Amino acid sequence: MRTAVVIGTGLIGTSVALALVGRGVTVHLADHDPEQARTAAALGAGTDAAPDAPVDLAVIAVPPAHVATTLSAAVAADTARGYLDVASVKSGPRRELEELGVDLSRYIGTHPMAGRERSGPLAATADLFEGRPWVLTPTRDTDTEVLNLALEVVALCRAVPVVMDADAHDRAVALVSHMPHLLSSMVAARLEHAEDTAVRLCGQGIRDVTRIAASDPRMWIDILSANPGPVADLLGAVATDLQETVESLRALQSSDEAKRLGGAAGVEDVLRRGNAGQVRVPGKHGTAPAAYETVAVLIDDQPGQLARIFADAGLAGVNIEDVRIEHATGQQAGLVQLMVEPKAAPVLTASLRERGWSIRQ
Template sequence: MVQRAIVVGTGLIGTSIALALRENGVEVALSDPDPATLDLACELGAGSALDPGSMGTPADIAVIAAPPRVIPAVLRDLQDRGLAHVYTDCASVKDSVVRETTRLGCDLATYVPGHPMGGREKHGPSAARADLFLGRSWALCPTGKADPGAVATVAEVARLCGAEPLTLDAARHDSAVALVSHAPHVTSSAVAARMVGGDETALAMAGQGVRDVTRIAAGDPEMWQEILRHNAAPVADILEAVATDLTATAEALRAGGGSGTETVRDLLERGRHGHDRIPGKRGAQRVPGFASLPVVIPDEPDSLGRLFAAVGAAGVNIEDVRIDHSPGLPVGVAQLYVQPEALTELAEVLADQGWSVHA
C-alpha cells in the first residue's frame, strides 16, 4: 500500500495528484522550485513542504510532475539521495525522457515512466482538482528493467487518483498521444488563431461549437511548445494528414457541386464515425443510440445539482451530459443523454417537478 509519497512539482498535475492521494489517507510531501507555487499548494491542503532531513525512511513513491526536459536530472537527483523506493513521472511524452534517463544512468528498476491522461486548459495549483483523473487512463510505460513491484506501486497511485492504469511501451505511447492529445491541441490553436482577425460582430455571435473546438487552445504556449518538440515526428504525421483532408475539402468547396460534394460529405461522415469511436465513461465505446433530453436550467447556484438529484430520484442514469450556455441570458440548456427507454418517463417526471423540458 502507498502510505507516504513525495510530489515534485506543484502545478496543476502535481497538486491534483497530491490532493487525490491526501483524500485517500496518503501522507504527501511537496517540492517545487517556485516558493510561491509550493506555498499555495500547501495552503490548499495538498501536503506539506518536503524536508529531506526529517523524512527518516524513504517514501513509498516519488512523483515527478515537471517539464520533460528536467525530469531525467530530477530523477537522478532524487535517486542519488534515496528519497523514495519507487519513482515515476507525469510527462506527456515518454520516449525522449526514457532515453535521457538511460543516458544519465538512472536506476530503471525503480523508475516507471507514467502519464495521467487528465488536464485542463488552466494551469497552476489554483486550478488543481482531486478528481482531475477520475475515470481517465493513466499510461504506464515501464522499461524492460522495471521491477514488477515498482510497476504495481505506480499502478496503485493511479487507482488512488481514480484512474485506470494502462500499460504500453514508450514509443507506442507517444504515437497514441500524438493522435488523441498533441495534434488536436495544435488544430484547436489553428482554429482559435482565426479569431484574432475576427471583427467584434462575428465574435459576438460565437456559440458553444466554437467554444468547444477552441477550449484547449487556452493552454500555456510555452509548455505546449516543449511537448511538441519532444514528440515532433508523430505529431507532424497527424497534422499532415489533417492538412490533406482540409486542403481537399477547401478545393471541393471552391469547385462547387459534383464530385466536390462527395469529398465534403466523406470528411463529415468520417468525422462523425471517428467521434463515435472515442470511448465514453468506463472506457466503453461511445454509443450513438443514447436519447437526448434538453432541460432549461437557470444560471444560479445549485441548479445543476438539483437537476441531477431529480434525475437520480427518478431512478435514471445519466450516460453523458452537455451544458449549452445562452450568451446574455440568465439560463442555459442541459442536454441529458439517457437510455432511450427512459426518455419519456424522465421527461414527464421532470416536467411535473417544474423543470422546463423539451423532449
C-alpha cells in the same frame, strides 16, 4: 507506501500529492520555485520540508524536457526506493536517462491522462485522476517493487492503470491529445481579429472546439517539443484532408455540374470519415458509445434550477446518462440538454412537461 516526495508542484504534482495525503501517505514537496512548494503545502498537499531519510517513492512532476536531469539528481541523492515521472511524453525522457547512465530498474515512466485548462498548485484537486486512465510504461529492466509502487499510486489516486509501450504511448497521445490541442488553437486563432458581430454568434459548437485552446502556451511548448515527430506526421495528414476539402468546396462554386457533384462527394467523404472516427470515441465508463436521445429543457439562470430538474428526472424514474448546457446569448436563460436512453426520452419529456418545464425540440 508510507512516504513519498513529489518534485514539481504544478497542477499534476500537487494533485498527486493531495490524493496521497488524503490516503494517509506522508508527502514531502519540492520545486525549483520554493514559493510554489509552500503554496502546495498550504493547500494541504504535504510539507515543504525535506525528508530525513529515503522515502518509498519519488514522483517527478516536471515538464518532459526536465525529467531526465531532475530524476538523475534525485537518484544521485538517494531520495527514494523507487522513482516515477508523470510527464506527457515517455520515450524521450527514457532515452535521456539511459544516456545519463541512470539505473532504470528503479524507474518507471507513467502518464496520468488528466488535466485542466488552468495550471499551477491552485488549480490542483485530489480527485483530478479519479476514473481516468493512467498509463504505465514498464520495461524488462523495471523492478517488480517499483511497478507495484506505481500501481499503488494509481490506486490511491483512484485512476485506471493502462500498460503500454513508451513509443506507442507517444504516438497515441499525439493522436488524442497533442494534435487536437493545436487544431483547437488554430480554430480559436481565427477569432482573435474577427468582427464583434461574428463573435457574438458563438454557440456551443465553437465553445466545444476551442475549450482546450485556453491552456498555458508555455506548458504546451514543453509538451510538443518532446513529441514533435508524431504530431507533425498527424498534422501532415490533416493538412492533406484540409487541402482536398478546400478544393472540394471551391468545386461547389463551379458552374460545371460535374465539378459541383465531385465537390459535394469530396465534402461528404470527409464528413462520413468523421462520423466513422467519432463513434470510436469511448462513451460512458469507457464502454462503446451509446446512442442517446436528447431532451432539451429551457431553464432560467437562477439558483436551484439544475437541482430541481435533476430531482424531477429522478421522480420520473429516468437516469440522466449525460448533460450539457447551452447558454442563450444575451439572456438569463439556457438550454439543458439531458441525454437519456431512447426508450426513456418520451417518459422524461411527458413528466417534465407535467411539472411545468418548457421542452424544446
